[in-house]
Amino acid sequence: MHLKNIRLQQFKNYGKAKVQFSKEINCFVGINGSGKTNLLDAIHYLCLTKSAINPQDNFNIRHEDSFFTVFGDFDVEGKEIEIRCIVEAGKKKQLIQNGKAYDKMSEHIGLLPVVMIAPDDTSLIKDGSEERRKFFDNMLCQLDRQYLNSLVRYQHFLKQRNALLKQFADSGKWNSQLIEPYDLEIIKLSKKISEMRKVFIQEYEPLLISHYKTISDDQEQIGIRYDTHCSDADFESVFRSSAKRDYLLKRTNMGIHKDDFIFHIDEYPIKKFGSQGQQKSFVIALKLAQFMIFLSHKQTKPILLLDDIFDKLDDSRISKLMNLVADHQFGQLFITDARPERSKGILGEIDADSRFFMIENGTVTNWNQ
Amino acid sequence: MNFPSKLIEDAVNEISRLPGIGKKTALRLVLHLLKQKENVTEDLSQALLALRKDIKYCSKCHNVSDETVCSICKGLKRDKSIICVVEDIPDVLAIENTSQYQGLYHVLGGVISPMQGIGPDELKIESLFERVRIAPDDEKVQEVILALPATMEGDTTAFYITRQLKDLGVKVSTIARGIPVGGELEYTDEVTLGRSILTRVNYSAD
Numbered sequence: 001m002h003l004k005n006i007r008l009q010q011f012k013n014y015g016k017a018k019v020q021f022s023k024e025i026n027c028f029v030g031i032n033g034s035g036k037t038n039l040l041d042a043i044h045y046l047c048l049t050k051s052a053i054n055p056q057d058n059f060n061i062r063h064e065d066s067f068f069t070v071f072g073d074f075d076v077e078g079k080e081i082e083i084r085c086i087v088e089a090g091k092k093k094q095l096i097q098n099g100k101a102y103d104k105m106s107e108h109i110g111l112l113p114v115v116m117i118a119p120d121d122t123s124l125i126k127d128g129s130e131e132r133r134k135f136f137d138n139m140l141c142q143l144d145r146q147y148l149n150s151l152v153r154y155q156h157f158l159k160q161r162n163a164l165l166k167q168f169a170d171s172g173k174w175n176s177q178l179i180e181p182y183d184l185e186i187i188k189l190s191k192k193i194s195e196m197r198k199v200f201i202q203e204y205e206p207l208l209i210s211h212y213k214t215i216s217d218d219q220e221q222i223g224i225r226y227d228t229h230c231s232d233a234d235f236e237s238v239f240r241s242s243a244k245r246d247y248l249l250k251r252t253n254m255g256i257h258k259d260d261f262i263f264h265i266d267e268y269p270i271k272k273f274g275s276q277g278q279q280k281s282f283v284i285a286l287k288l289a290q291f292m293i294f295l296s297h298k299q300t301k302p303i304l305l306l307d308d309i310f311d312k313l314d315d316s317r318i319s320k321l322m323n324l325v326a327d328h329q330f331g332q333l334f335i336t337d338a339r340p341e342r343s344k345g346i347l348g349e350i351d352a353d354s355r356f357f358m359i360e361n362g363t364v365t366n367w368n369q
Numbered sequence: 370m371n372f373p374s375k376l377i378e379d380a381v382n383e384i385s386r387l388p389g390i391g392k393k394t395a396l397r398l399v400l401h402l403l404k405q406k407e408n409v410t411e412d413l414s415q416a417l418l419a420l421r422k423d424i425k426y427c428s429k430c431h432n433v434s435d436e437t438v439c440s441i442c443k444g445l446k447r448d449k450s451i452i453c454v455v456e457d458i459p460d461v462l463a464i465e466n467t468s469q470y471q472g473l474y475h476v477l478g479g480v481i482s483p484m485q486g487i488g489p490d491e492l493k494i495e496s497l498f499e500r501v502r503i504a505p506d507d508e509k510v511q512e513v514i515l516a517l518p519a520t521m522e523g524d525t526t527a528f529y530i531t532r533q534l535k536d537l538g539v540k541v542s543t544i545a546r547g548i549p550v551g552g553e554l555e556y557t558d559e560v561t562l563g564r565s566i567l568t569r570v571n572y573s574a575d
Contacts, residue, residue, distance in 0.1 A: 145559065156521055163483035178481075178489065181528040 029340040030359030036336035047114035113302035129260035194230035207289035301331030
């Protein structure tokens with residue numbers, strides 16, 4: 001699978017732009033603020049219907065304009081797929097595949113897998129558990145419709161139950177008969193989802209460990225511990241005994257929305273004890289493992305977006321990552337770099353079709369010095 | 370939309386408040402009425418006013434009715450030992466049109482949804498229990514059929530009702546869900562199809 005070209009209009013700092021890509025390596029060079037990462041983000045839009053950086057669609061429209069469009073032609077196993085994404089202020093976002101608009105954005109998710117590596121973005125490690133749940137939920141939803149359906153149901157029942165708890169608190173009256181249907185669904189779905197998460201981690205963790213070893217020289221043992229109460233034998237009674245707390249706090253305190261995925265290094269949480277370098281290696285390993293799991297489930301290589309890796313990683317990690325590239329482990333690759341000569345030097349040694357693009361203030365030109 | 374007359378504008382605005390009717394359709398209806406004889410509009414307004422003023426809801430099943438008790442509840446041929454619980458009035462009409470059901474109905478007027486502030490007190494749920502409880506011995510309720518929408522809210526409501534009916538010693542059933550007649554398997558959504566496989570029934574030729 002690869003992206004053949006992209007056409008932008010009024011997307012972020014671009015007026016109009018049209019770019020033809022190589023199906024192997026594409027490198028965007030230019031000074032900071034010229035719009036290199038925005039180009040990666042446009043590709044992210046086509047694959048996952050949203051920005052990797054700014055969740056608010058409207059903020060991705062160029063200043064003082066009222067809409068943006070991103071069009072792109074993909075080649076998926078020899079079949080041509082044109083994706084058009086149109087965002088207009090105050091209107092519903094449109095995503096169109098080969099001339100036919102999607103009813104639901106979620107139907108597009110999973111068709112064009114993409115993995116973005118931004119080494120500086122360690123929020124996955126440093127932030128709260130929600131970031132990590134999102135990361136794993138995202139992967140699971142792209143791989144398993146059943147998981148997606150269960151998660152949607154769970155979130156719906158959770159919202160209903162929390163609304164009910166608020167009503168109970170307002171009226172000062174608990175109604176156990178009324179809350180029972182929600183309790184049962186949440187207990188049932190929590191068990192099911194936590195079981196699916198557990199099975200997934202068993203498949204994902206070995207990939208993570210092996211890619212961490214590839215990226216870093218460290219000899220430490222790393223791993224993920226899936227932290228949940230939901231698959232415990234006594235989960236139902238634990239859930240029920242928290243009813244009083246739920247009532248006082250007006251929200252549900254037990255269930256898979258409280259799960260966490262603890263990243264550890266030599267048995268210590270990396271969040272607290274990992275060095276900057278270890279955290280960066282870990283983030284890259286998480287994403288490479290994501291790449292591999294998509295590859296093994298979907299039998300197609302996801303598009304890989306590498307944002308600013310030459311600046312943010314040390315030489316040894318860069319060369320290890322580039323070994324993977326030279327080894328043709330990846331499919332189509334998009335890289336950004338502020339220093340053209342450096343990327344030319346590194347990528348020039350690799351036997352692949354590399355194209356370089358100079359980005360200047362929202363314009364793109366082929367650059368082949 | 371700009372109108373040459375304030376009278377037309379008012380009429381269009383009122384009519385376009387109805388579901389499924391936009392400004393353009395409303396304008397077409399208004400202009401049509403103007404072309405007809407005056408009594409057409411008068412009859413329409415009369416019918417609407419009378420509908421609003423005189424409509425009653427059946428004191429037993431809460432379906433629309435001309436009298437205090439509706440024609441279905443009063444029907445002599447109706448099996449009074451079965452009650453079919455539905456979300457709203459159109460559901461009664463849909464089931465009646467099948468000609469497959471001879472029992473009584475109970476219209477809830479909605480389904481439970483805390484997010485929208487709809488609880489059992491906003492619906493005719495308590496009156497269903499009351500109906501089962503106070504039925505005279507020769508009209509004892511044997512079975513309650515739940516014909517609620519196949520949504521998360523419909524399921525929650527069904528569960529809530531079932532739990533409470535259990536104590537009253539009445540059989541509770543729910544309508545079957547599965548592949549529509551004349552439907553192709555490959556176009557059936559995964560959830561429905563999966564459920565149909567799980568709740569498959571013994572084959573019977575008749």
